[in-house]
Amino acid sequence: MEEDNHQDGEAQEVKISDSQPESIPPADILLGNHECPEPVEGNHSTADDRNQSVDSQPSHVGAEESGLDADVPPHLGAKLEPEETKDSDCLNNMSTHLDGTETEVRVTDNDQSDSGEFVVTMLAKAKLEEQGIGVKGRPSPLLEAGIQESPSFKSQRDEDVTTDSWRQHRKHVFVLSEAGKPIYSRYGSEEALSSTMGVMMALVSFVQSGDNLIRSVYSEEHTVVFLQKGPLVLVCVSSSRQSEQQLLGELLYVYYQIISMLTQASISRIFEHKKNYDLRRLLAGSEKILDGLLNLVDSDPSFLLAAVHCLPLASSLRDSLSQILQKAITPNLVFSILIAKNQLLTIVQEKTVIEDARLEPADVHLLLNLIGASSAFQAGEIWTPICLPLFNPDCYFYAYISYLDPPECTVCLLLLSTDKEAFYAVAECKRKIEEAMLTQNSLSLIAKAQLYSVNQVGVSDLRHFMYKPFDVPDNYRQLTQFTSPEMEAPYSNEEEKMRLLDLYRYMHSRIHSTSRPLKLIYHVAEKETLLAWVTSKFELYTCFSPLVTKTCAITAITKLLRWIKKEEDRLFIRYPPKYSTTPNPSKSSKSSKSEQQDSTDNGYLSPL
């Protein structure tokens, strides 16, 4: 397995880094506002021997040793961080009921792999049953004929769920209702998976019956994470070695995307009326949007960082675009968003809206995914109800979506109104925007905008970075953004890109570990060296060539921070302008009762 090689490599690299002279100036001095780090916690960890050995090296200045914790991924075999007692309790609980005969000291580990195996076995059994059903239910010649008929139409939806290739997908995501009815599966058809989902639901309700909540199951190769949200149960089966926290976050995105199409209120109402309602009826045609979201979650670090990536643009151009949007308004318009190449160009908000809430990055991600995942927007001007779950999970906005540069379809305008009748008025705003952009030649200027290369920073060993400032500009609650250069060689192919993202995910999980959060990590991996650092002002992930020294890395980061400071007007949307379109503030979507009414009768009570 690739993963294993990679770990061996890391182990060696760790040694190299240890033997290096550790004459590094304290991070504080170089890195400005770094706060006093927390005391070393690494030594308490019994989970990872190598980690310990590194930490217990003769140490130097306190500030550094806690942070510069050359560590090894915790994913060597099935291992549960000992701190995560909630999970192990839960698993203990399960395994004592199911097969618990454990007396060893390392109860958690064994337990957990046992129960992991149990789940895997159960899932496998379910699979076998399905196979059986498939054979019984349909005569095999017909089945074969069916397969022969449409080999070219094989999408991930038609995938045979009994095959090994299906099992080997890196990350499965399932959504089911509390009644155990399948709603969505990332791979394979939901029908074919109904008994598997039944098993999942059995696990959930079994633990629930003991007044407990199942959160995760760890096995040698897989992490199974459960998320219960109202009447929906979301399950992720992942071999990606991400932390439970991260996988949970991804499931939450899936949940929000469903909410964005149906609203939370209508989902709860539907299931209140009919426990075994088949929600696929309402999600029909939206599978692509969920598929697209999961692909983005895997490939786009915006989701990991919970921040929006905007396209670098000369601040004068961004300002002029914002002004164009600012001028084209109509009553009840609340957000005007301009997108190019699936990245944010600019965003203008209604004044009263921004006062009581701001647009959350997750809502922007869902909007961007909606637009990116469907080619349906290229046909004409779209007018659709859409919910921004973090803004208000129970009400709809009405979104006007139109590309400004057909037939290329790279620059997209998104106008959100609270008035469902406002199509013509909002379409008129688009006309104004189009006209203004034509006179200012904006489209061709936007076409020239692109991601920047890390070379522009001018730091030799730096290969890639992700920088997320908190609160740009200072003290004002703004849309959380991050900046990152293009992934260039050696990360130009998909596999390498994914590998780097996995390293970032690993660094992120260490930084944000609930049990042992870190402020600074220096991590020597097989093919690169990474340094992650979080302060009260920013969060930074950097990737260097493998032989960089700590000294070099820290100097490089100082340079990088200076460069970002210098370029920040280009890299971020700094002072997003506002407009005032709500004649009567009570009409704002946050407080609108009528909107909520609308949302609840969506679909379910429709005569069709």
Place this chain on the structure above:
Amino acid sequence: RGLFIIRVFLLFLMGETLPRVPGGVPVRTLRVKMVLLGSSGVGKSSLAVRFSKDQFRDSSPTVGCAYLTRVLYLEDITLRFEIWDTAGQEKYHSVTPLYYRGAHAALVVYDICKKETFVRAQVWLRELEKQYIPGSTVVWLIGNKEDLSQNREVSLQEGQNLAQEKGLSFTETSALSGDRVNELLLAVGKSSSHDAPVQTGRLSDNLSLSNGVPQGSDSGPTFGP
């Protein structure tokens, strides 16, 4: 029916003899709001794109509703079609009335290869009956995907019978090949703008109006930009 054909034919001849000035000042401009209704996957969006751009595009499921336009210059009148292409997905049904309210023409589309879409079309028709004011909306029943007639599950006769029974206009089209799509648009325009007798029954094949349209449309009158 014969009268209608002659009328259209005459219009066509007149259009032909008059020098056409692109973007010239027409006598009258009429706005024709039409709405496409029907189950998911019957080809509403493909029809809409055919109407508007005379292209075929296999599209993803429509999100909400797509708004497309098409301007059609006739000899004494300019028809500006506003095409509301609704999503067939159930989750958008509660907002659909928003789009068909005030429509001059409602096209209820089904897939001739899928019986259930035909059944569904009848539900749509009943739903429409509740909403529209007779006389203000011309309702059409459209059997789409006529190019796949070898897999047909709904016969031409069934479609015609339903249309007759409900007093609707009816035609079968193919958004893929473009067959009878432009004729349909023209007929919708006519029936919605003039007080032309509403054509019941299938549009005749010999109502072909092809006349060497430069923009590569395989059949159809000279449509504006």
